[in-house]
Amino acid sequence: MKPRAMDSGRVLTRRQAIAAAAGPYLAAVAPSALASSPPLVSAARCASYGEAVTPVLRKMFEHLGGIGSLVAGKTVAVKINMESPLRERTGFRPAWYSRWTHPDVIRAAVALFAEAGAKRIRILESSCEDDHPLEENFILGGWDPDKILKAAPNVEMENTAGLGYGKRYHRIEVKGKPYIYPGFDVNHSYVECDVMVSMAKLKEHRLLGLALTMENMLGITPVTIYGESAGYEEPALRPYGRRTMFETGYRQPSEPSPKEVDPHSPRDPGYRLPRVIADVLRARPVHLAILDGIETQTASETVTVEPGLGRKIRLVQPGVLIAGLNPVATDAVGAAVMGFDPLADRPKPPFERADSFLRLAEEAGLGPRDLSKIALRGDPLKDLRFSFREQL
Amino acid sequence: MKELIPFRWPKEWTDASYLRWLKGTPINCLVGEHAPPFPLGDYEFVKWDPAQPPAGVTIREGVWPRVLPASKKDAAEAGATGAAWVDSNAGVIRLAQTLEPGKPVWLDYTAPGGNEIVPLDRFARAVAEAQAYGAHWIITLSPAFSVGLAKESQEAAAAWKRIVAALNLFRAHPEWKSYEPVAALAVVSSFEGEAELLSQEFVKLVPRRHLACRIVRTQDLSEDSLKGLKAVVYIDAQPPEGEVRKKLMAFAEGGGLLIAPQGLAGGEPAEVKIGYRIYRAGKGRIAAPPEAWYDPYLLMGEVHQLLSHREDVVRVWNGPDMNSHFVATPSQDRGVVHLIHYGSGLTPPVTLGFQRRYRSARVLTLEGARTIQPFPGGLGEEFPVGEFASYAAVEVMS
Numbered sequence: 001m002k003p004r005a006m007d008s009g010r011v012l013t014r015r016q017a018i019a020a021a022a023g024p025y026l027a028a029v030a031p032s033a034l035a036s037s038p039p040l041v042s043a044a045r046c047a048s049y050g051e052a053v054t055p056v057l058r059k060m061f062e063h064l065g066g067i068g069s070l071v072a073g074k075t076v077a078v079k080i081n082m083e084s085p086l087r088e089r090t091g092f093r094p095a096w097y098s099r100w101t102h103p104d105v106i107r108a109a110v111a112l113f114a115e116a117g118a119k120r121i122r123i124l125e126s127s128c129e130d131d132h133p134l135e136e137n138f139i140l141g142g143w144d145p146d147k148i149l150k151a152a153p154n155v156e157m158e159n160t161a162g163l164g165y166g167k168r169y170h171r172i173e174v175k176g177k178p179y180i181y182p183g184f185d186v187n188h189s190y191v192e193c194d195v196m197v198s199m200a201k202l203k204e205h206r207l208l209g210l211a212l213t214m215e216n217m218l219g220i221t222p223v224t225i226y227g228e229s230a231g232y233e234e235p236a237l238r239p240y241g242r243r244t245m246f247e248t249g250y251r252q253p254s255e256p257s258p259k260e261v262d263p264h265s266p267r268d269p270g271y272r273l274p275r276v277i278a279d280v281l282r283a284r285p286v287h288l289a290i291l292d293g294i295e296t297q298t299a300s301e302t303v304t305v306e307p308g309l310g311r312k313i314r315l316v317q318p319g320v321l322i323a324g325l326n327p328v329a330t331d332a333v334g335a336a337v338m339g340f341d342p343l344a345d346r347p348k349p350p351f352e353r354a355d356s357f358l359r360l361a362e363e364a365g366l367g368p369r370d371l372s373k374i375a376l377r378g379d380p381l382k383d384l385r386f387s388f389r390e391q392l
Numbered sequence: 393m394k395e396l397i398p399f400r401w402p403k404e405w406t407d408a409s410y411l412r413w414l415k416g417t418p419i420n421c422l423v424g425e426h427a428p429p430f431p432l433g434d435y436e437f438v439k440w441d442p443a444q445p446p447a448g449v450t451i452r453e454g455v456w457p458r459v460l461p462a463s464k465k466d467a468a469e470a471g472a473t474g475a476a477w478v479d480s481n482a483g484v485i486r487l488a489q490t491l492e493p494g495k496p497v498w499l500d501y502t503a504p505g506g507n508e509i510v511p512l513d514r515f516a517r518a519v520a521e522a523q524a525y526g527a528h529w530i531i532t533l534s535p536a537f538s539v540g541l542a543k544e545s546q547e548a549a550a551a552w553k554r555i556v557a558a559l560n561l562f563r564a565h566p567e568w569k570s571y572e573p574v575a576a577l578a579v580v581s582s583f584e585g586e587a588e589l590l591s592q593e594f595v596k597l598v599p600r601r602h603l604a605c606r607i608v609r610t611q612d613l614s615e616d617s618l619k620g621l622k623a624v625v626y627i628d629a630q631p632p633e634g635e636v637r638k639k640l641m642a643f644a645e646g647g648g649l650l651i652a653p654q655g656l657a658g659g660e661p662a663e664v665k666i667g668y669r670i671y672r673a674g675k676g677r678i679a680a681p682p683e684a685w686y687d688p689y690l691l692m693g694e695v696h697q698l699l700s701h702r703e704d705v706v707r708v709w710n711g712p713d714m715n716s717h718f719v720a721t722p723s724q725d726r727g728v729v730h731l732i733h734y735g736s737g738l739t740p741p742v743t744l745g746f747q748r749r750y751r752s753a754r755v756l757t758l759e760g761a762r763t764i765q766p767f768p769g770g771l772g773e774e775f776p777v778g779e780f781a782s783y784a785a786v787e788v789m790s
Contacts, residue, residue, distance in 0.1 A: 089709045091741050092776040094769065103770070132697060139701040142709065142745060143770035303710075303740070 041324035042378040049104040063377035072117030077193035081200045084128035098297040107151045114152030126161035134159040160187035161239035162224040172283040179275030183258040202293030209350030211301040212331040213289035274357035289330035293320035318386035328367030329374045339387030396421040398530040402538035418559040454499035455479040483596030485525040497527035512551030517782035519558040524730035557758040571719035575604035576622040576703040586629040593688035599715040623649040631655035645674025654680045707745035725790040742777040750788040
């Protein structure tokens with residue numbers, strides 16, 4: 001099949017263009033939260049979606065010292081969680097209530113960013129199925145994207161599974177010694193921004209144990225380079241397939257994207273995936289992490305559970321929102337709210353099948369997972385705890 | 393004229409006693425190379441000669457409807473979509489109905505043979521699929537099935553009961569046949585010559601995206617045939633000319649989106665979207681591709697994006713191996729969504745959403761019927777259809 005000419009926003013990026021893109025952008029990005037000690041995390045009760053979300057989130061941002069200094073006059077990139085498959089649901093429940101960041105949380109955050117002076121707010125997610133505009137994927141999921149786009153001025157969306165509206169891929173490099181990959185090539189949106197927000201669901205993960213704001217960042221890697229249908233000599237034109245190479249290492253990313261530092265390292269998915277997460281976070285730091293735990297599901301991040309797991313997916317309502325200026329600390333609080341010990345490691349729950357990405361991230365200098373080293377604000381943790389494993 | 397429900401008389405059935413399986417069923421027509429050597433009573437016999445198909449009937453070769461089985465264990469063949477490949481007869485039937493309007497369409501195919509064991513309960517799906525699209529499969533039992541019935545095996549009898557249930561379900565709802573496809577999009581093409589492959593493959597692929605369309609042959613194009621639509625894709629090698637061009641331009645100028653090969657509009661486009669140059673035309677738009685179309689799957693995705701999923705007349709969740717075919721009265725106050733599940737076992741819990749509001753819905757399957765109530769969704773009300781095996785009809789009422 002011959003390659004297609006695309007419009008000016010979707011010209012096929014050549015390897016030279018990618019290499020040349022090795023970015024000056026990220027040098028300017030250094031989350032202030034990494035320097036703050038102990039990092040602030042706010043957790044609060046929020047019983048339902050709808051209008052209830054905004055006042056709770058507003059108060060949580062106040063707990064973090066306000067977000068004005070973070071977002072005023074800036075371009076804010078918001079990586080939401082809208083994992084494929086887009087047309088699948090847990091039972092009859094729309095995925096916003098089980099696997100994906102709920103649009104009401106996105107909308108509330110967008111409104112608050114705008115209120116705090118954000119210049120431009122960009123909602124980002126990559127689809128493993130297609131290169132539809134992200135707006136179309138919201139509709140596929142069963143939600144009107146206009147409700148978010150109209151929540152504030154200058155709100156945009158982009159599907160970052162490939163080039164999207166960019167002309168070339170941009171390289172982001174791992175700061176410090178990489179675990180698996182020295183860097184990644186990503187959609188322009190993740191470098192052409194001043195502030196990076198990861199907004200995820202409070203949920204479990206079939207392999208990692210937890211799928212929180214750090215795991216959400218795996219989705220910034222383009223499917224055209226890291227997906228099952230990624231090209232070999234160059235990125236695929238269109239995205240398709242899961243990022244299995246991160247788990248099994250069965251192949252390397254498309255040329256000319258950075259290859260693994262040690263192709264002889266263990267191929268165990270439980271070894272690899274948590275380390276890839278830590279690499280991604282060091283290449284693309286997160287300034288603000290938000291966890292939507294108002295409604296969610298147990299046992300899996302998808303619509304099925306791993307064979308032999310012995311558990312069923314249950315739709316649950318923990319009624320919690322968590323936000324922090326450090327993703328490791330935020331995810332550690334998330335783990336604690338879910339009834340897990342953030343200091344646990346393989347093979348203790350929830351890390352039965354993988355090394356703790358919290359521990360690896362902490363060791364990589366990304367932030368603390370020890371609750372005693374985190375400044376927790378908001379409602380007391382004991383009042384928010386909702387044990388996911390007791391839902392069996 | 394009496395509607396014939398065709399059944400291929402199995403060669404394993406050697407005497408009139410086997411007619412007992414047909415008694416009381418909607419089957420009224422036996423098909424075979426030779427008439428069975430016994431009186432057939434009220435059954436009509438159609439001598440089968442592929443070189444001389446029966447008059448007044450359009451015969452099309454079909455495929456055994458299913459998700460294509462895996463060549464590797466625990467996997468299914470991937471199609472152009474990357475998702476599992478589904479063999480469906482939807483496009484073949486709808487094209488036949490378009491190209492030979494007014495004639496009943498019969499599908500001719502058999503269950504896979506060789507070493508493949510086809511579960512007998514899958515035959516009901518073949519019956520229901522054809523009926524859902526307003527056609528008939530010439531019911532052709534496999535040797536194992538007809539021998540099983542001859543021996544009164546429980547499995548064969550249960551599978552036969554499902555076939556009869558499928559036939560009875562459609563017989564009980566003759567109004568469904570008068571309903572028209574609900575769509576926001578029309579595919580207009582000659583469906584022949586240079587356009588044949590692209591246009592016909594487009595029509596065959598659209599059910600995989602639940603992209604509903606009206607199919608219009610260029611020579612049948614009229615103002616009426618585009619009434620109520622949001623978009624038209626004109627699939628031909630060259631832009632339309634003469635009267636066809638006039639009618640399509642009138643559609644665009646009246647507020648529609650016309651997607652057509654380059655040449656209908658020129659100059660600077662108002663915008664560029666997924667590579668397409670979008671020109672203003674009166675109250676509507678004309679979208680021209682950056683280059684000649686060559687891949688029906690890509691074209692289908694592009695058309696769906698240009699139209700927007702917002703215009704989907706029915707939305708299906710948890711239906712990856714499923715076709716949806718929504719037909720309704722002209723006012724659309726009553727309609728039915730035919731859901732054909734091509735996978736094995738039960739579907740996951742299926743949910744339907746509609747662009748327009750329906751007050752209530754009833755799910756009819758081969759096992760029974762139940763009323764379902766809508767619940768609020770992000771884009772309007774949604775209906776919890778639930779799980780089913782091969783086929784479900786969802787009747788909706790305003």
